Amino acid sequence: MDSPVSVKVYYHGKVLLQTPEGVQFVCRNPCTFAVPFTISFEELNGAICQSIDSPRSKKVTSILYRHPLLIFGGFIQFQTMYITDEASMQKMFSIYHQVQSQVSVIELYVEFKQLPLVVEEPDPIKEWEGYNSESEEEFDSNYEIVDSNEGRDHVYSTRLTLSQNHSKLNSDTIAEAIKSLVKADPSLKIEEVQSRFNYMISYRKAWLAKQKSIEKVFGGWKSSYEVLYTWFEAMCQKEPSAAVEFESIIPYDGNKIAPDVRIFNRVFWTFYPCLRAFKHSKPIVQVDSTNLCGKYKGTLLVAVSQDGNQNIVPIAFAIVEGETSDAWYFFLSRLRKHVVTRDGVGLISNQHDSIKSAIARSNGAWEPPRAFHMFCIRHIASNFLRRFKVPSLQKLVVKIGSSKTMREYNMRYQKLHEQGEIYTEWLDKIPRSQYALAFDEGYRWGCMTTNLVECINSVLKGVRNLPVTALVKETFNRLNELFTRKRAEAEAQMNVGHVFSEFVITKLQAYQRAAGNIQ
Template sequence: MKDYTIHRGVDYRVYESEPTTFYAKCTQYGAGCDWLIRVTKMSRKFCWEIRKYNGSHTCTRATISQDHSKLDSNTVAEAIKPLVEVDPSIRVKSVIAKVQAKFNYTISYRKAWLAKQKAVESIFSGDDLVPNIRVLHRVFWSYYPCIRAFRHCKPIVQVDGTHLYGKYKGCLLVAVSQDGNNNIVLIAFAIVEGETSEAWHFFLSNLRQHVVTRDGVGLISDRHDSIRAAIARSNGAWSPPRAFHMFCIRHIESNFLRKFKAPYLQKLIVNIGYSRTVREYETRYQRLRERVEANTNWLDRILREQYALAFDGGYRWGYMTTNLVECINSVLKGARNLPVTALVKATFYRLNELFTRKRAEAEARINAGHVFSELVTSKLHANQRAAGNIQVSCFD
């Protein structure tokens, strides 16, 4: 009934809506239109039967509205379900465009947003709920292709956390690495209650047990107290010689600025971290010390191995920041307002798409290499035959 009136550009008013009866009239009934309908549910026939119907609407709207009263959020939610299943983080503007293309009406931003929330809840939560369900406290997950991929990546891991901002609060913790072609590889996720010491210990313990199983790995993070506390209680899993914990130089710069309110020294702090030789480090360190001795006293509380290239032993692989993982946080921004199951599925679909694309690229390169090899081989054979003919003719 709604679909009919929306597409015809007419409207009706419900006078009776019961489990076995539906009765409605045109909003212009008695003023230029006699459309009405009465429908009854036939229990024996297991169907609805139209008992009274006056034919098509004869009214015309005085004004053309951009929206339709019967195009409510429930109707829109049913219409956009296929889109939400494919991409749970679909933008509200895309929902509005889809409705406009399908129904020829432009709905409000609020109606589109509400419809998206209902579609997400219906797809990922509605029918899967069971009585006496147990509520999770934290969840860690990784995918086997990601675990395998890390074996071929640089022995470097960057971790960071970002807040969820939908109906369900908490933090999303992410770990990334990078392969030899500088492709970012997501290797693990976790949803936790917040960036607490317990939450980071949960994440890093599972990361070490299930994904980062080799030794000699560099771990880069910010200087959050909870991360340092979690590493301290890791029983050596994230400490030398098994792993080397280092800090993002941008976070050290930010902490320095918050402490001393000296923006003119920010660049010098960063340059100290980027020093590649001991001499270069000492020169810049003394320059900072000459300004105010308290500056270097504060910096001395941080081990040089944790922020300076000259002393990192090569375990940073040249990475001074956590930019890799922060890039991923921005990519997942549209999914951070989803329920837990929808968020997990969003990571699965996006990683599946990534690995599928990378596999196609790899196969294309392999095929191109085979074609090139065959061309080179055939050319060599032709040259050899030509050389053999020349030798024979000279001999003759």
């Protein structure tokens, strides 16, 4: 890391979210310069200002770093992170060091603030009428009159700092100021909202500002529930083969049912390309959940599969009240009804009791011989570590589960047993067929974890921070981009005469080389 790295700065442009490669920066005249890895965060700010020939008149207020995320099957999706201090800058350099073979420059999108803010001298009565409630002390602490040279008008300039809990910098003002940031990244952290301003705003004020800003960009939190059914109805008219199921709660007014009123409870949806894709994918399903982070609580449930080229295949979604047995039963029963219609399927999940309960209630739909429920080995290892606090043995548990042969399994199991019977007794409470590759009868298809779901959650980064209708729209838009790209890749392979996928071809070539070395 001794040689300088090239930095490309975009400014006064746009941050495009919905492109085939993910986030993209655009501006008229980006500038490029080199910096050493030993540069400080303050020096980086100065170098950025100097690179656009405005070191004195501008102040950097926001730095957004664009970096690639490698998904299964070679799929690269560009994402962003904010650079706010020394720690985040060093993380940026660390990421660059890992991906520099794919991306040769560090791309930054920078926002500036003009310094000082100079305006025409206002009418002292009309312009400042709204500030009459302020005391002279408050006025003096926030504004100053700057004398100019003789023969020129006076100018007013605001100082860079405001007093704590200043009444004029309310959540509405902050919401308007951060709209561009929220549009670029709805998962913007509250700490990053606070760092945008030159004084410490309260966490609550920053949180309220973020919610209001999201509402301005993506629609109202409450009204989003009201239009969700209408949006799905319109979508199904255009795509009749899509599957959508709502579940609502009937409210009561005293002892009587409230007429023409329904309360949203759950919704399941899948798109026609997802239905078609699963028919040509491996008979394996991974499910997981992620909490919604917006104004209202809820949980997003996701199911994915994998095709013959190791690509992620998203197949279904649901918004539910939380990880309850009823919520998982709602999701898994609809998944079985609309998407996973064939038998002999492997289902991989964590060990959450609500999932186990839902499967027990499935009337055999997710039990042998129709389906085979197995656990993510990483979650098992995490539970082991939480129980015994022995990191070295946690790795051994992962190796036991990942053993490909019974001989390998028995050797590693014995090592764990030698460390203490209490460890193997804990592991024995889990059926071997549900965590060990050597005993899975092939239903895992080599998948030991729920990483596929976590990868698609990365593709859907930020959606859990949105109002529900905007969230659903984003699943539609981003999956459209994903399937369009993968279709183009598959067509390109077929056009050059490939019969098998690239992954299979690579494997066959490796086996041929290995066979040629046998004496």
